[in-house]
Amino acid sequence: MDSILATAIMAAELAGTKIKHYFHNFDSVQIESKGRNDFVSKVDKEAEQIIIDTILKNFPNHQINAEESGIKANNSDYKWIIDPLDGTTNFLHQFPHFAVSIALSYKEELRYGVIYNPISQELFYAQKGKGAYLNHQAIQVSQHETLENALVCTGFPYYEFDYLEDYMNGLNLFMQQTAGVRRPGSAALDLAYVACGRVEGYWEFNLKPWDIAAGALIVTEAGGLATDFAKGEGFLESGNILAANPKFHQNMHQALSNVTKPELMA
Ligand code: IPD
Ligand code: CA
Ligand code: CA
Numbered sequence: 001m002d003s004i005l006a007t008a009i010m011a012a013e014l015a016g017t018k019i020k021h022y023f024h025n026f027d028s029v030q031i032e033s034k035g036r037n038d039f040v041s042k043v044d045k046e047a048e049q050i051i052i053d054t055i056l057k058n059f060p061n062h063q064i065n066a067e068e069s070g071i072k073a074n075n076s077d078y079k080w081i082i083d084p085l086d087g088t089t090n091f092l093h094q095f096p097h098f099a100v101s102i103a104l105s106y107k108e109e110l111r112y113g114v115i116y117n118p119i120s121q122e123l124f125y126a127q128k129g130k131g132a133y134l135n136h137q138a139i140q141v142s143q144h145e146t147l148e149n150a151l152v153c154t155g156f157p158y159y160e161f162d163y164l165e166d167y168m169n170g171l172n173l174f175m176q177q178t179a180g181v182r183r184p185g186s187a188a189l190d191l192a193y194v195a196c197g198r199v200e201g202y203w204e205f206n207l208k209p210w211d212i213a214a215g216a217l218i219v220t221e222a223g224g225l226a227t228d229f230a231k232g233e234g235f236l237e238s239g240n241i242l243a244a245n246p247k248f249h250q251n252m253h254q255a256l257s258n259v260t261k262p263e264l265m266a
Pocket of ligand 1: 083085086087088089155156184185186187188204206207211
Protein backbone atom coordinates (compact mmCIF):
# COMPACT_ATOMS: atom_id res chain seq x y z
CA MET A 1 0.00 0.00 0.00
CA ASP A 2 1.06 3.57 -0.74
CA SER A 3 2.96 4.94 2.29
CA ILE A 4 0.82 8.07 2.64
CA LEU A 5 -2.38 6.04 2.64
CA ALA A 6 -0.90 3.54 5.09
CA THR A 7 0.07 6.40 7.43
CA ALA A 8 -3.38 8.00 7.22
CA ILE A 9 -5.07 4.67 7.99
CA MET A 10 -2.69 3.95 10.86
CA ALA A 11 -3.32 7.41 12.34
CA ALA A 12 -7.10 6.97 12.04
CA GLU A 13 -7.04 3.52 13.63
CA LEU A 14 -4.76 4.59 16.51
CA ALA A 15 -6.95 7.62 17.22
CA GLY A 16 -10.05 5.45 16.87
CA THR A 17 -8.74 3.00 19.47
CA LYS A 18 -8.26 5.90 21.91
CA ILE A 19 -11.77 7.22 21.21
CA LYS A 20 -13.29 3.76 21.66
CA HIS A 21 -11.46 3.36 24.98
CA TYR A 22 -13.02 6.59 26.27
CA PHE A 23 -16.41 5.65 24.87
CA HIS A 24 -16.34 2.57 27.09
CA ASN A 25 -14.78 4.45 30.05
CA PHE A 26 -16.92 7.51 29.81
CA ASP A 27 -16.68 8.57 33.48
CA SER A 28 -13.08 9.69 32.91
CA VAL A 29 -13.99 12.14 30.11
CA GLN A 30 -13.91 15.82 31.03
CA ILE A 31 -15.83 18.18 28.80
CA GLU A 32 -15.12 21.85 28.05
CA SER A 33 -17.44 24.27 26.31
CA LYS A 34 -16.16 26.19 23.25
CA GLY A 35 -19.46 28.09 23.07
CA ARG A 36 -23.17 27.37 23.23
CA ASN A 37 -23.72 23.68 22.29
CA ASP A 38 -20.11 23.50 21.10
CA PHE A 39 -18.02 21.15 23.22
CA VAL A 40 -14.56 19.68 23.20
CA SER A 41 -13.23 16.94 25.44
CA LYS A 42 -9.83 15.48 26.20
CA VAL A 43 -10.85 12.74 23.79
CA ASP A 44 -10.80 15.14 20.81
CA LYS A 45 -7.46 16.58 21.93
CA GLU A 46 -5.71 13.29 22.67
CA ALA A 47 -6.99 11.69 19.46
CA GLU A 48 -5.77 14.69 17.48
CA GLN A 49 -2.32 14.50 19.07
CA ILE A 50 -2.05 10.81 18.15
CA ILE A 51 -2.91 11.62 14.54
CA ILE A 52 -0.46 14.52 14.30
CA ASP A 53 2.36 12.53 15.94
CA THR A 54 1.79 9.60 13.56
CA ILE A 55 1.83 11.86 10.51
CA LEU A 56 4.83 13.98 11.51
CA LYS A 57 6.84 10.89 12.45
CA ASN A 58 6.53 9.76 8.83
CA PHE A 59 6.31 13.15 7.07
CA PRO A 60 7.97 15.75 9.32
CA ASN A 61 7.77 18.57 6.74
CA HIS A 62 4.09 18.34 5.87
CA GLN A 63 1.60 21.05 6.84
CA ILE A 64 -1.17 20.32 9.32
CA ASN A 65 -4.62 21.91 9.63
CA ALA A 66 -6.33 20.27 12.59
CA GLU A 67 -9.59 21.25 14.27
CA GLU A 68 -8.41 21.51 17.87
CA SER A 69 -4.78 22.66 17.52
CA GLY A 70 -4.94 24.74 14.35
CA ILE A 71 -2.40 25.20 11.59
CA LYS A 72 1.23 24.09 11.52
CA ALA A 73 2.49 25.77 8.39
CA ASN A 74 5.61 23.94 7.27
CA ASN A 75 7.24 24.64 3.93
CA SER A 76 5.43 21.92 2.00
CA ASP A 77 2.72 21.56 -0.66
CA TYR A 78 1.26 18.66 1.30
CA LYS A 79 -1.44 19.60 3.84
CA TRP A 80 -3.21 17.25 6.22
CA ILE A 81 -6.76 18.28 7.17
CA ILE A 82 -7.81 16.58 10.39
CA ASP A 83 -10.99 16.17 12.41
CA PRO A 84 -10.02 13.84 15.27
CA LEU A 85 -13.63 13.24 16.32
CA ASP A 86 -16.42 14.19 13.94
CA GLY A 87 -19.70 13.78 15.79
CA THR A 88 -18.61 15.06 19.22
CA THR A 89 -22.20 15.68 20.29
CA ASN A 90 -23.05 12.04 19.57
CA PHE A 91 -19.93 10.89 21.44
CA LEU A 92 -20.82 12.98 24.48
CA HIS A 93 -24.29 11.45 24.55
CA GLN A 94 -22.94 7.90 24.15
CA PHE A 95 -24.64 7.73 20.75
CA PRO A 96 -22.27 5.43 18.82
CA HIS A 97 -22.05 7.28 15.52
CA PHE A 98 -18.89 9.36 15.08
CA ALA A 99 -15.60 9.08 13.22
CA VAL A 100 -12.02 10.15 12.74
CA SER A 101 -11.61 12.08 9.48
CA ILE A 102 -8.21 12.65 7.85
CA ALA A 103 -7.50 14.11 4.40
CA LEU A 104 -4.34 15.08 2.57
CA SER A 105 -4.19 17.71 -0.16
CA TYR A 106 -1.29 18.46 -2.49
CA LYS A 107 -1.20 22.03 -3.85
CA GLU A 108 -4.79 22.40 -2.54
CA GLU A 109 -6.06 19.35 -4.49
CA LEU A 110 -7.54 16.56 -2.37
CA ARG A 111 -5.45 13.41 -2.83
CA TYR A 112 -6.30 11.10 0.11
CA GLY A 113 -9.25 10.68 2.45
CA VAL A 114 -9.74 8.32 5.40
CA ILE A 115 -12.79 8.10 7.67
CA TYR A 116 -12.92 5.58 10.52
CA ASN A 117 -15.82 4.79 12.83
CA PRO A 118 -14.15 2.95 15.73
CA ILE A 119 -17.40 1.55 17.10
CA SER A 120 -18.70 -0.07 13.91
CA GLN A 121 -15.06 -0.58 12.84
CA GLU A 122 -15.86 0.70 9.38
CA LEU A 123 -12.89 2.15 7.54
CA PHE A 124 -13.67 4.24 4.46
CA TYR A 125 -10.82 5.50 2.32
CA ALA A 126 -9.91 6.82 -1.11
CA GLN A 127 -6.86 7.87 -3.03
CA LYS A 128 -7.27 10.23 -5.98
CA GLY A 129 -7.71 8.18 -9.16
CA LYS A 130 -7.69 4.85 -7.31
CA GLY A 131 -11.34 4.39 -6.26
CA ALA A 132 -13.03 4.32 -2.85
CA TYR A 133 -13.14 1.48 -0.33
CA LEU A 134 -15.00 0.32 2.76
CA ASN A 135 -12.97 -2.17 4.80
CA HIS A 136 -10.86 -2.75 1.67
CA GLN A 137 -13.83 -3.57 -0.59
CA ALA A 138 -14.52 -1.18 -3.48
CA ILE A 139 -17.64 0.98 -3.00
CA GLN A 140 -19.92 2.87 -5.38
CA VAL A 141 -22.55 5.56 -4.93
CA SER A 142 -26.17 4.54 -5.40
CA GLN A 143 -27.57 4.60 -8.93
CA HIS A 144 -30.99 5.87 -7.81
CA GLU A 145 -32.03 9.01 -9.73
CA THR A 146 -35.36 10.38 -8.52
CA LEU A 147 -36.39 12.02 -5.24
CA GLU A 148 -39.14 9.44 -4.94
CA ASN A 149 -37.89 6.47 -2.84
CA ALA A 150 -34.56 8.19 -2.13
CA LEU A 151 -33.06 8.44 1.37
CA VAL A 152 -31.23 11.70 2.03
CA CYS A 153 -29.30 13.10 4.97
CA THR A 154 -28.30 16.49 6.26
CA GLY A 155 -27.12 18.39 9.32
CA PHE A 156 -29.34 20.49 11.59
CA PRO A 157 -27.99 23.72 13.03
CA TYR A 158 -27.36 23.60 16.79
CA TYR A 159 -25.21 26.60 17.69
CA GLU A 160 -25.49 28.99 14.74
CA PHE A 161 -28.90 29.55 13.26
CA ASP A 162 -28.28 31.79 10.23
CA TYR A 163 -29.39 29.06 7.82
CA LEU A 164 -32.29 27.74 9.87
CA GLU A 165 -34.95 28.88 7.41
CA ASP A 166 -33.11 27.30 4.46
CA TYR A 167 -32.81 24.00 6.32
CA MET A 168 -36.51 24.08 7.22
CA ASN A 169 -37.41 24.73 3.59
CA GLY A 170 -35.20 21.87 2.42
CA LEU A 171 -36.65 19.55 5.08
CA ASN A 172 -40.19 20.51 4.16
CA LEU A 173 -39.49 19.57 0.58
CA PHE A 174 -37.48 16.38 1.07
CA MET A 175 -39.75 15.06 3.84
CA GLN A 176 -42.64 15.17 1.43
CA GLN A 177 -40.88 14.03 -1.73
CA THR A 178 -38.35 11.36 -0.65
CA ALA A 179 -38.40 8.13 1.35
CA GLY A 180 -36.97 9.99 4.33
CA VAL A 181 -34.50 12.44 5.77
CA ARG A 182 -31.81 11.49 8.31
CA ARG A 183 -29.63 13.65 10.59
CA PRO A 184 -27.03 11.13 11.77
CA GLY A 185 -24.67 13.73 13.35
CA SER A 186 -21.32 13.32 11.61
CA ALA A 187 -20.67 15.14 8.33
CA ALA A 188 -17.75 12.82 7.58
CA LEU A 189 -19.92 9.71 7.93
CA ASP A 190 -22.76 11.38 6.01
CA LEU A 191 -20.39 11.67 3.05
CA ALA A 192 -19.05 8.14 3.57
CA TYR A 193 -22.65 6.87 3.52
CA VAL A 194 -23.26 8.65 0.20
CA ALA A 195 -20.10 7.02 -1.14
CA CYS A 196 -21.26 3.49 -0.30
CA GLY A 197 -24.84 4.07 -1.41
CA ARG A 198 -26.58 3.92 2.00
CA VAL A 199 -28.09 7.34 1.27
CA GLU A 200 -28.59 8.84 -2.17
CA GLY A 201 -27.66 12.40 -1.25
CA TYR A 202 -26.45 14.77 1.47
CA TRP A 203 -26.53 18.52 1.87
CA GLU A 204 -25.29 20.82 4.62
CA PHE A 205 -24.30 24.47 5.02
CA ASN A 206 -21.51 26.16 6.93
CA LEU A 207 -19.13 23.30 7.64
CA LYS A 208 -15.38 23.40 8.23
CA PRO A 209 -12.77 21.90 5.86
CA TRP A 210 -11.95 19.08 8.31
CA ASP A 211 -15.63 17.99 8.41
CA ILE A 212 -15.77 17.34 4.66
CA ALA A 213 -12.32 17.11 3.01
CA ALA A 214 -11.88 13.33 3.37
CA GLY A 215 -15.53 12.54 2.67
CA ALA A 216 -15.71 14.67 -0.46
CA LEU A 217 -12.82 12.75 -2.04
CA ILE A 218 -14.31 9.41 -0.99
CA VAL A 219 -17.62 10.38 -2.66
CA THR A 220 -15.98 11.43 -5.94
CA GLU A 221 -13.79 8.32 -6.02
CA ALA A 222 -16.96 6.24 -5.50
CA GLY A 223 -18.41 7.77 -8.68
CA GLY A 224 -20.39 10.61 -7.07
CA LEU A 225 -20.24 14.38 -7.13
CA ALA A 226 -19.32 16.57 -4.16
CA THR A 227 -19.78 20.26 -4.91
CA ASP A 228 -20.75 23.56 -3.40
CA PHE A 229 -24.26 24.87 -4.14
CA ALA A 230 -23.08 26.55 -7.35
CA LYS A 231 -21.99 23.06 -8.49
CA GLY A 232 -18.40 24.24 -8.17
CA GLU A 233 -15.42 23.00 -6.20
CA GLY A 234 -15.42 25.71 -3.53
CA PHE A 235 -16.96 23.60 -0.75
CA LEU A 236 -13.84 23.67 1.45
CA GLU A 237 -13.91 27.48 1.39
CA SER A 238 -17.68 28.04 1.70
CA GLY A 239 -18.40 25.02 3.92
CA ASN A 240 -21.56 24.41 1.88
CA ILE A 241 -21.72 20.95 0.33
CA LEU A 242 -24.03 18.85 -1.80
CA ALA A 243 -23.00 15.24 -2.48
CA ALA A 244 -24.78 12.51 -4.43
CA ASN A 245 -24.56 10.33 -7.50
CA PRO A 246 -24.43 12.56 -10.61
CA LYS A 247 -28.12 12.21 -11.66
CA PHE A 248 -29.45 12.52 -8.13
CA HIS A 249 -27.13 15.49 -7.53
CA GLN A 250 -28.78 17.29 -10.42
CA ASN A 251 -32.29 16.57 -9.09
CA MET A 252 -31.36 17.49 -5.54
CA HIS A 253 -29.71 20.71 -6.66
CA GLN A 254 -32.78 21.65 -8.68
CA ALA A 255 -35.07 20.94 -5.74
CA LEU A 256 -32.92 22.90 -3.27
CA SER A 257 -32.53 25.87 -5.61
CA ASN A 258 -36.34 26.29 -5.55
CA VAL A 259 -36.45 26.71 -1.77
CA THR A 260 -33.04 28.17 -0.79
CA LYS A 261 -31.97 31.82 -0.69
CA PRO A 262 -30.27 32.64 -4.03
CA GLU A 263 -27.14 33.94 -2.28
CA LEU A 264 -26.62 30.51 -0.72
CA MET A 265 -26.85 28.80 -4.13
CA ALA A 266 -24.26 31.14 -5.70
C1 IPD B 1 -19.96 18.43 13.46
C2 IPD B 1 -20.58 17.26 12.76
C3 IPD B 1 -22.04 17.55 12.45
C4 IPD B 1 -22.22 18.82 11.67
C5 IPD B 1 -21.56 19.96 12.40
C6 IPD B 1 -20.08 19.67 12.63
P1 IPD B 1 -17.95 18.02 15.19
O1 IPD B 1 -18.58 18.21 13.69
O2 IPD B 1 -19.93 16.98 11.53
O3 IPD B 1 -22.64 16.49 11.72
O4 IPD B 1 -23.59 19.08 11.51
O5 IPD B 1 -21.73 21.15 11.75
O6 IPD B 1 -19.48 20.75 13.29
O7 IPD B 1 -18.09 19.34 15.90
O8 IPD B 1 -18.71 16.94 15.84
O9 IPD B 1 -16.53 17.68 14.89
CA1 CA C 1 -16.44 17.96 12.62
CA1 CA D 1 -14.50 17.42 15.71
